[in-house]
Structure formats: structure tokens, C-alpha cells
Amino acid sequence: MTLKTPAALLLSTLLAAPVLAATCEADLEANDAMQFNKPSLAVPASCKKFTVKLKHVGKLPKTAMGHNWVLAKAADAQGVAADGIGAGPDKAYVKAGDTRVIAHTKVIGGGESDAVTFDVAKLKAGENYAWFCSFPGHAGIMKGTLAVTK
Numbered sequence: 001m002t003l004k005t006p007a008a009l010l011l012s013t014l015l016a017a018p019v020l021a022a023t024c025e026a027d028l029e030a031n032d033a034m035q036f037n038k039p040s041l042a043v044p045a046s047c048k049k050f051t052v053k054l055k056h057v058g059k060l061p062k063t064a065m066g067h068n069w070v071l072a073k074a075a076d077a078q079g080v081a082a083d084g085i086g087a088g089p090d091k092a093y094v095k096a097g098d099t100r101v102i103a104h105t106k107v108i109g110g111g112e113s114d115a116v117t118f119d120v121a122k123l124k125a126g127e128n129y130a131w132f133c134s135f136p137g138h139a140g141i142m143k144g145t146l147a148v149t150k
């Protein structure tokens, strides 16, 4: 058994903390060309909560090129997107009380940001999850996958 000195313990804590914090969140960008900058996100099973930070790096207003981030099971994504269009801009294009929606941000325009944090306990390892922008006409292109990783 080796005894660590307080200095060594402090150092290892300082080195480990930022790495652990970084894995439980993801930065995602959306632009005026109707694109996200990542095709997939990985959520470590060790995270209690996971945060997605969405940034609109374009210039267009949210009425013309609004973007949000909506997470659902892959099998539910199409239905959630279709119902979201019907919900309209006042509801961030997400149907009120839609239990298929695991997490979502608000709709943002160019230069704006939003973030959403959700419990990783809501996700199951081995399940296929999908995320997309539910602004009308965007979900077909603006989409990605999410999985829980060990």
C-alpha cells in the first residue's frame, strides 16, 4: 500500500476534476446553412447529468433560421418532429407535454445560445437516441445520434 502525500492528492484532484467535468457536457453549434457541427454525441454512463450547450453561430433571426436541440429515442424522433411543427414557435416547436421528448432547448437565432441539462438516468445503455432541430423543415437535415458510453 502506498501512502500519497497531501500535495500529490491535491495535484491528482486538480488534474482529474476538469477532465471529469468536461465529459458530462457537449458544445454544439448550428449555423445559417441549416447545419449542426457534430453528427453524434456520447454520454458517459458515469455522468449523473449531461448538459448540451447550443450556440447559433449564424446571423439570421430565429423567425427565419431558428434552431433548437430536441432529444428523443430514435424510433420516436419523426413523430416528435412532426408534432413539433404543429406546436408552433411559441412552444419552441415541441408539443406541450410530449413524454417522448427527453430534453430540449428553446429556439434561438443568430448569435444566441441556450443550454439544457438532463438526468442521464433517463437514458438506457444500448438504446439508440436521436436529436434534431424541430424548426419547420430542419429535422431532415439537422440531426444526429446519441448513445450512452461506458
Ligand code: CU
Pocket: 034, 065, 066, 067, 068, 133, 134, 135, 138, 142
Ligand atoms: Cu434549425
